[in-house]
Amino acid sequence: MMTSPWFASWFDSPHYHKLYGYRDQTEAMRFVDALIQRLKPGPDADLLDLGCGAGRHSRHLASKGFHVTGMDLSTGSLNEARRSERTGLRFVRHDMREPFGAQAFDYVFNFFTSFGYFDDPSDHLRVVSNMAESLRAGGTLVLDYLNVRHAEARQTPLETRSIDGVTYHIARWSDDCHFFKRIRIVEGLGLDSMEYVERVAKFGLEDFRAMFSRHDLAIHEVFGDYALNPYDDEISPRLILVARRPGVPRSARLAPRQVLPNAA
Numbered sequence: 471m472m473t474s475p476w477f478a479s480w481f482d483s484p485h486y487h488k489l490y491g492y493r494d495q496t497e498a499m500r501f502v503d504a505l506i507q508r509l510k511p512g513p514d515a516d517l518l519d520l521g522c523g524a525g526r527h528s529r530h531l532a533s534k535g536f537h538v539t540g541m542d543l544s545t546g547s548l549n550e551a552r553r554s555e556r557t558g559l560r561f562v563r564h565d566m567r568e569p570f571g572a573q574a575f576d577y578v579f580n581f582f583t584s585f586g587y588f589d590d591p592s593d594h595l596r597v598v599s600n601m602a603e604s605l606r607a608g609g610t611l612v613l614d615y616l617n618v619r620h621a622e623a624r625q626t627p628l629e630t631r632s633i634d635g636v637t638y639h640i641a642r643w644s645d646d647c648h649f650f651k652r653i654r655i656v657e658g659l660g661l662d663s664m665e666y667v668e669r670v671a672k673f674g675l676e677d678f679r680a681m682f683s684r685h686d687l688a689i690h691e692v693f694g695d696y697a698l699n700p701y702d703d704e705i706s707p708r709l710i711l712v713a714r715r716p717g718v719p720r721s722a723r724l725a726p727r728q729v730l731p732n733a734a
Contacts, residue, residue: 477543481523482544485653517536517579520601585597606717620705640652688714693708
């Protein structure tokens, strides 16, 4: 019997949204603002928020007048995101391991460690290939990942949170290749419980450089936090990569749109 990968079942659980509902919306908006100021997309740019979740980054990008597509595998997250759909902002259910457009976007954003989840290492390369293929000539990829050394040094082994009568017992550990987080969920009197295990690959700057180079993406800038300060391997909380496809950027209106068909 085949089972769903952890990210498919966990990200569709209402407990995922309850546990991570504390995420800082103001910080997310400031990060988007800093990126837009730095990258300066044209007014008609087509942007993809890959792994958009409930759409917090997509909404803020669309508020600036860009054409934004949010893409995610989680039906639950997309149901929430689609409440804010309008002209210039749409949400599509799609697995990032499958192609999602040929030269369809000027910018692809992959925020908040929405990468590195897969059992098969070749799937990570497949996603990079899909991101590169979806960019127009001169297009830009922004990938926001954890900084492995920072995460290792600050890992909290055990934690318990209680939210709305639900208790979350969280255990964290790592091996040479991955970070793990086990979330055991206890409701009510604790007679029943459920459990999920997150896993994220320990990818560093050189790992991404190697993956990107195989698909004609060159890293142009590296930042270490959401204020876009310089990256430091020892102390930066994030690894934020700005990579580009070869070619001269052109207006989105000059390139034919070959966006993936409507998905479920």
